Amino acid sequence: METIQGHYNGWIILLSVIIAVMASYSALNLAGKIVRSKGKSRTVWLCAGSLVMGSGVWSMHFVGMMAYHLNMPVTYDPVITVISSFGSIIASFIAFQITARQHSSRSRYGIGGAVMGCGIVIMHYMGMSAMKGDMEMSYDPLRWSLSVLIALAASYAALYLFHRLRHAAEFSVTKLFCAILMGIAISGMHYTGMSAVRYTYTQGTLPPMVMPDSGQGELFLLVGVVVATFSMLAVSLGAIFFERHVLERMAYSDPLTNLPNRHDLLRYFEEKFRNPPGGALFFIDLDRFKTINDTLGHDYGDELLQQVSGRLRDSITSRETLFRLGGDEFLIISSQTDDQEIRALAENVLKIVKQAYFVGEHELYVTASIGISLAPDHGTDRVSLLKAADTAMYSAKQAGKNRYRFYDEQMNRTQTRKMELEKDMRKALVHEEFKIVYQPKWDSRTDRLVGMEALLRWQHPRLGMISPAEFIPISEDTGLIVPITRWMIQEVCCQNKHWHDSNEMKVSISVNMSIRVFESQLLYEMVEQALNVSKLEGEHLELEITESIAMSDVANTIEQLIALRGLGVKVSLDDFGTGYSSLGSLDQLPVDTLKIDQGFIRNSDQRSKQAIISNIIAIAQNLDLDVVAEGVETQEQIQFLRSKGCSIMQGYYYGKPMSSADMSRWFEAKQLEAHVPSESI
DSSP states (O other): OOOOOOEEOOOHHHHHHHHHHHHHHHHHHHHHHHOOOOOOHHHHHHHHHHHHHHHHHHHHHHHHHHHEEEOOOEEEEEEHHHHHHHHHHHHHHHHHHHHHHHOOOOOHHHHHHHHHHHHHHHHHHHHHTTSSSSEEEEEEEHHHHHHHHHHHHHHHHHHHHHTTTSSSSOOOHHHHHHHHHHHHHHHHHHHHHHHHHHEEOOSSSSSSSOOHHHHHHHHHHHHHHHHHHHHHHHHHHHHHEEEIIIHHHHHOOOTHHHHHBBBHHHHHHHTTSSSSSSEEEEEEEESHHHHHHHHOHHHHHHHHHHHHHHHHHHHTTEEEEEEETTEEEEEEOEEEEEEEHHHHHHHHHHHHOOOOETTTTTTEOOOEEEEEEETTTOOHHHHHHHHHHHHHHHHHTTSSSEEEEOOHHHHHHHHHHHHHHHHHHHHHHTTOOOOEHHHHEEEETTTEEEEEEEEEEEEETTEEOOHHHHHHHHHHHTHHHHHHHHHHHHHHHHHHHHHHHHTTTOOOEEOOOOOOHHHOOOOOHHHHHHHHHTTTOOEEEEEEHHHHHHHHSSHHHHHHHHHTTEEEOOEEEEEETSSSSHHHHTSSSSOOOEEEEEEETTTSSSHHHHHHHHHHHHHHHHOOOEEEOOOSSHHHHHHHHHHHTOOEETTTOOOOBOOOHHHHHHHHHHHHHHHGGGGGO
């Protein structure tokens, strides 16, 4: 039997290498998609990557085989040819499944490389067995072993490069260089395996010329494989382009401002901010934006947000990245570590945000509150740093807005306590932890009790007495103030009815209202139910509202108050002179009483405060309203107030807030005191 000698077509060899490089480059791009995707999306990219890599190696293999011409006719078994492709595709799928993760180990690369390498070897030698002709094939053991080792090494290197370059840009010189190396390695395995084969002619003497039909068949198969390969690669590249420029833009970009959104922030932390050596997060929230949005409408609000985002974008450098988190919240991530640079950036943001905005025909002003967290001091992961920056931002708002605050542990303790109180408050009503205390209102001219104010207290079973200044804002934020107010009004009405029926005291009791109760539109129903249950007459219940409630939605507030007045309920305007006073609307509000804030009374020895108090009393008298002074503690304050025409007072001088039982005893003591002859005192 005669050994068959063949020769290679250099152009087809070059084509096979190009196919291997293109398949490698496409697979490198798809590897990043596999790592970053989850769920069904990951499965789709996993299948696409496996198909591109496996079919690319398979196509390169058959094109490479056709580059080798034997001096005899050769055909290919189509069934074996197609089945051989499954080896590399399935092996690629298993290898990617094992190694395509955010964190992978050498052992995973080893297992994945072994699976992929074995699949390529099976594909290669099964494809060789698809060759049909008057010949026998034998293999050189040394070169056969070398081809297997090259396949395993190339597979390991490919999976390692897939992992290392999973976050690289869609096009980079490094990725192209690695694809070329991978293509050469894959081609090297193939041509090493080809060199291990010896062909022996089985039909006597080898004919001198190649049959023409054989060349046409090979040409047809070559063209078919190349066209199919390039079509598949084109589809994969097209899918990547579409995902990159259309779907990814839709998923990771905010449509209003074109800034990266929350989804891109998650990706940013996974790819670019993992275990950072240092950096800062600036959590930016616009002050008063909701007021502008509600007053002028969402179209104006959207345009304002676009202008704000433009200013923020112009204020940052290449070391910062800007995100829009949603609503009026923005985030800047900076690689700056210098304290002065971080402060300078925060101050610059505050400066540019508070400048005038021209939206339509309106000139608008907003400010910003900024919370800053530092990496790694306050954490290294997204959740920790965002939580710290968010906590610091709320601290900046509570401090007066239009400022920045760095996160510290005290803020964390405050936030933790707030969350704990919010959780416990939800069951405090059921467990009867809320208590009501009463503070008397005294007429210093007639020396008698003329009313009381009911005040809410929270006796926490573990933390003790919680200040109203601490738990009332939490109840308003959570909406729990609505059921709490319903309970309180009913309890006050029942207690007052008890005092009336026992002939102890017959006065009205006032209850403080929250703006959240007015917004709920449930206040009338609450009051009506409480009066019906307790059988108390409406004139013995008084509701205290603040100026901010009165002026937030004047028309709606007046409508609700008029309805309540129809039940006989009285209304007082609390802390007058400290909120959003509007003297132009005061005469329209259906109120019965003005209450002078204790801040004025406490400093009533100052001439400026005396002038304000005198004017408030004069306004009340001219509008035929009662006036009550809060926070009265000294005889001098009493004398001054009486000289100005205010006789009804409330404060520690007359009595501290007391439980209902203590209030009964206090009133009994006052009655006894009033009946004691003056000479015996």
